[in-house]
Amino acid sequence: MPNQPKSVVYAICLFVLLTNIMCGFAAVKHDFNFWQTQIDSLIKEQSINNDMTQLELLVLYQNAWKQKHADSINIFRNLAILNAELEQPEDALKFTEKYIRNTLDFSILKNGSYDAIKGTDAYNVLNKKYRPQITILSFVYFCAALIGFYFMVVINFIKNASRNAKLFIGCFVGVHSLFILEFVLFMTNLRLQFPHTYRISSTVALLFGPLLFLYFRSILKYHKFKMVDVLHFLPALVFLTLFFPLYAMTPLEKLKLMIGVNPLKETYDFSIFISKVTSLSIYAFFIGKLLFSKSKNEVPKKDDTSKWKRNIFMLHIAYIVSYLVYGASIFDVLGSWSTFISHFQIALMSLMVVYIAQMAYVQPEIFRRNHLNLIEKYQKSGLTNALSNELKENLIKLLIQDKVYKENNISLEILSNKLNTTRHNTSQIINEHFGMNFFELINKFRIKEAVNILKDDIHGSLHIIDIAYEVGYNNKVTFNKAFKKEMSVTPSEFIQSQIRNNYK
Numbered sequence: 001m002p003n004q005p006k007s008v009v010y011a012i013c014l015f016v017l018l019t020n021i022m023c024g025f026a027a028v029k030h031d032f033n034f035w036q037t038q039i040d041s042l043i044k045e046q047s048i049n050n051d052m053t054q055l056e057l058l059v060l061y062q063n064a065w066k067q068k069h070a071d072s073i074n075i076f077r078n079l080a081i082l083n084a085e086l087e088q089p090e091d092a093l094k095f096t097e098k099y100i101r102n103t104l105d106f107s108i109l110k111n112g113s114y115d116a117i118k119g120t121d122a123y124n125v126l127n128k129k130y131r132p133q134i135t136i137l138s139f140v141y142f143c144a145a146l147i148g149f150y151f152m153v154v155i156n157f158i159k160n161a162s163r164n165a166k167l168f169i170g171c172f173v174g175v176h177s178l179f180i181l182e183f184v185l186f187m188t189n190l191r192l193q194f195p196h197t198y199r200i201s202s203t204v205a206l207l208f209g210p211l212l213f214l215y216f217r218s219i220l221k222y223h224k225f226k227m228v229d230v231l232h233f234l235p236a237l238v239f240l241t242l243f244f245p246l247y248a249m250t251p252l253e254k255l256k257l258m259i260g261v262n263p264l265k266e267t268y269d270f271s272i273f274i275s276k277v278t279s280l281s282i283y284a285f286f287i288g289k290l291l292f293s294k295s296k297n298e299v300p301k302k303d304d305t306s307k308w309k310r311n312i313f314m315l316h317i318a319y320i321v322s323y324l325v326y327g328a329s330i331f332d333v334l335g336s337w338s339t340f341i342s343h344f345q346i347a348l349m350s351l352m353v354v355y356i357a358q359m360a361y362v363q364p365e366i367f368r369r370n371h372l373n374l375i376e377k378y379q380k381s382g383l384t385n386a387l388s389n390e391l392k393e394n395l396i397k398l399l400i401q402d403k404v405y406k407e408n409n410i411s412l413e414i415l416s417n418k419l420n421t422t423r424h425n426t427s428q429i430i431n432e433h434f435g436m437n438f439f440e441l442i443n444k445f446r447i448k449e450a451v452n453i454l455k456d457d458i459h460g461s462l463h464i465i466d467i468a469y470e471v472g473y474n475n476k477v478t479f480n481k482a483f484k485k486e487m488s489v490t491p492s493e494f495i496q497s498q499i500r501n502n503y504k
Helices: 004-022 026-046 051-066 072-085 089-103 106-110 112-117 121-130 136-157 163-187 200-204 208-220 227-242 251-258 264-292 306-330 335-362 371-378 385-400 412-419 423-434 438-456 464-471 476-487 491-502
Strands: none
Touching: 072 089, 072 106, 072 112, 089 106, 089 112, 089 121, 106 121, 112 121, 136 163, 136 335, 163 200, 163 208, 163 335, 208 227, 208 264, 208 306, 227 264, 264 306, 306 335, 385 412, 385 423, 412 423, 423 438, 438 464, 438 476, 438 491, 464 476, 464 491, 476 491
16 A cells, blocks of 8 residues: 555554653653754755654654753744744744843744744734834834934024024934934834844933023023033033943844843843932923023023923923833833823834924024024113013004005114104114014015015915015015015015915
């Protein structure tokens, strides 16, 4: 019979298997390396790949593992692959974890045998822990980090701004971006490919509070950076020194920390959390005092940057709260909510980074304006709050009702005469209440008037030069330049867009 030889082989193999098990596998204990080589060679040379052969190998390796054979690491690898081939995902997970934790070799997961258990919970655990995970969310976080690093560089090229303020806000965004980048490396498992990126943001963990505090002090109290201010960075320096042994570790030692082999991981997590929370809370208190104190030298509450300052402060407070909750998630106190809390914290950081970068693009004057000069200039003007508000109301009336901006010879001197005050007071009113200078104010009203005229001219019959003269400009070139600066398009382009809209 054709199947008889095959059945005899199965019977002999089964008999040998049962005999070895009953004898306690004494022979395997002494001759395992020989059998391993013999069976592996048999599989390789004769391409034997049936279930019975795999089961035999599985039993051999399991018994060798139980007897603590010297070649246990290779046994872990073979048991992991065999269990995967035999579609036993839980055992495959167990032995794969043992192999990786002993060798730090993640390439085992590239073995085709794992295809047999794809989709199982065990495979998903291995995949999530050790293989690269590029997702849309990780890409969004990565983009936020890149935006932050870009802002950190370009903010220093904004002219007419405090050098210290630019440096502090730039570095503040930079440390957030570094934190976001580390989280991206963590959630994508790419840090396993680059072990030296482990804890890169911890080097700046205690800089969040000092940088924001020094930024607020430079724009609210107009404080110039002094040598004594270096003390704000002393805790960060001490922190970095204490953690230097961590950063000096070899890549393999850092990998052990990442996958939890080294018990020092929780010690580092706890130290970083406590130190950072303490620093953030202390500096948040002092920033709040700066922001909400009523000092004579403080910028008025109606200043156009007050909303910006409050938003930054509130985002910072929200981040502190999220970080406190995040601390609980680090130690698995929140269970399944830990992942959500981690993402919520990073989302807040990303929001702050993008918001600051957007403001630099949309309202660069927030960074450009030097309020210190304004305060010093107007501090001794003698202009009371009551008189200031009265002049502001009169100025609004001249602009809205009388439309003084249409006068092509309007100047700060002429406007001051109409207000019955000095040039100095008029300039102060415009700066403090409108957040711009005289020419910016006049141009804004002129262009707004020009836009209204163009919108009413539905047939496009008016000439641009006529509109320029109508709103107070003396020539077309100046009008075109001012119009494009305000509207981001030229008058001609605006007219064409209006015509297209009218014919839709």
